[in-house]
Amino acid sequence: MVSAPSYDPSAAPSPDATPASTARHTRTIIAGCLAVCLAQIGLVLPAAINGVMQRTLHASGGELTWISDAFLVPAAVLALTFGVVGDLYGRKKLVVGAALVSAVGYLVSATSDSAAQLITGQAISGIGAAALFPASLSMITAVTTTPAARAKGLASWTTALSLGAFLAPLMSGGIVEHASFQWAFGVTGVLAVITALGAWLLATESSAPEGRSLDWPGQIAIAVAMLALLYGIIQGPSDGWSSTPVVASFVAFAVFIVAFVLVESRSAAPMLRLELFRIPAFAASAGMAVIGMFGFLGGAYDLSIRLGVIQHQSPFQAAVPFLIIQGVTPLIWPLLVRLLHRVGPGPMLVTGFVSLAGAQLWLRAVPIHESGLIPLLGPLVLNGVGFGLVVAALTAAAVNVVPPKLTGMAGATTSLVRDLGQTLGPAIVGAVALGMAARQITGSLADAGLTPKEHGIASTVLHEGGPLALHTADLGPLSAKLAPYTTEALARGYNNGLILTAVACLSAAVIAAVFVGFRPSGTRPAEAEGSTA
Secondary structure: OOOOOOOOOOOOOOOOOOHHHHHHHHHHHHHHHHHHHHHHHHHHOOHHHHHHHHHHHOOOHHHHHHHHHHHHHHHHHOHHHHHHHHHHHOHHHHHHHHHHHHHHHHHHHHOOOOHHHHHHHHHHHHHHHHHHHHHHHHHHHHHOOOHHHHHHHHHHHHHHHHHHHHHHHHHHHHHHHHOOOHHHHHHHHHHHHHHHHHHHHHOOOOOOOOOOOOOHHHHHHHHHHHHHHHHHHHHHHHHOOOOHHHHHHHHHHHHHHHHHHHHHHHOOOOOOOHHHHHOHHHHHHHHHHHHHHHHHHHHHHHHHHHHHHHOOOOHHHHHHHHHHHHHHHHHOHHHHHHHHHHOOHHHHHHHHHHHHHHHHHHHHHOOOOOOOOHHHHHHHHHHHHHHHHHHHHHHHHHHOOOOHHHHHHHHHHHHHHHHHHHHHHHHHHHHHHHHHHHHHHHHHHOOOOOOHHHHHHHHHHHHHHHHHHHHHOOOOHHHHHHHHHHHHHHHHHHHHHHHHHHHHHHHHHHHHHHHHOOOOOOOOOOOOHHHOO
16 A cells, blocks of 8 residues: 655646646647557557468468567567666657657568568567657656646546557558558558657657666666566477577576666666665556556457457458457546546556456457457457556556656656566467467377378478467368367467466456555655655
8 A cells, every 4th residue: 555645736836837838738748649659559550460460471370479579579678778768868859769760660560571570670660669658658747747737647648558559450450451461560650750740849858867877787687687588488389498598588587687686776876766666556556567468468469369360350350359449448538537636546457457357258258259249349348448447547556656756767667567568468378378279289180080191281380380370371171171170279278368367467456456555646746755655
């Protein structure tokens, strides 16, 4: 539980709260919302077209996971670094530069003709997103210092994030219906250039350089630790969990995360002040972000595989469920503002995480052969409500319990742990689902009535590309024989992934109930070091 930060809501507004300054603040919020919208578009973009990319590039299950995670890995690895850069040199300049870097990445993706080039483009765009997420949030928190303004700013940021996730499948699914998937990345690159121009023209510059410096030992340690962890989780299913590279990656993670803690505890100007984690609400928010966002994005990835790969739905058909999920938050934006201001993040987090868990279990209960929208409508809407509540409240719970000069650091930390959770979602769900599916298919081939030649072909494809490749490969009459077995195995594997994501969301709900609580105090910005407890 955390006590209310010392803030006097009845205090008179600051003398500079003129119409001109209010207008500047509004323009800054708009610029921040454009930035986070672009970053979230990039994050969600592959979801509706996973099936098309897999078939066009003949990607294996591991490559398909890397196409999504190549964007997320830099976002998780570099979030703290860019938080420091924004505090030192200005958040506006960082947003402009990050949007342009994203544009370069989308250009690489738009011209890709192989999984390797697409992964490279995604990684470059992910570097841009690593700066856009924390910098956009810090821009907004820097100009919203009263409870009402902060609630409106955070709700606007959350709504823009959801709007990006809403637009991404609509755009990618619609484009791929009429053109190649590369055009979806090309159009996003144009949006990145527009975002850079908008930030340059609209945003007010802000920074917080006091006590901040480019802590290279800490940055290198956290970057290597996160990269090693994610590499091990993603490559484990294909390389083998006991293989030398995978084991070495987990050892490297342990070594470098300890090194990071030691460096930050001794640094005169750390990139992450470890004492922030002595604030119960902040520490709990970090834990919830990792666990809860793993649950949410793992479930979303599970749904995208169900629709685009297992059921072979068209890109636009696969996009519609994601439009429903992400369309809920903009619709409930006024409610989010009111809840943040009057209720606080605790009840919102508990309700949101329970809603996400319920949505995952409900989706699991829908039979795999159900390809219509109506059977999915309930879990989709519940998922959208849960996501809107969680993202708005999670951000508020983290940035409002730290002093104003540390909101940039808090925002960057929140972005890091949120993106880490989102990166782990597809990686772990894919690892669990594909591992189980591969074992089941291997056992089923003996009973599938195949000739020795057919058995050899199926085994080779399964060994080289995994269950997804075997399910989508054009093997003539053999594909028809294998379809019932691959469909059942993949459905069972990914349904078990949904149990995992639901448990994660329920765990996050328990953390919220215990450590954040139900006091209506979560959106009052802290004013001083001693204002938190």
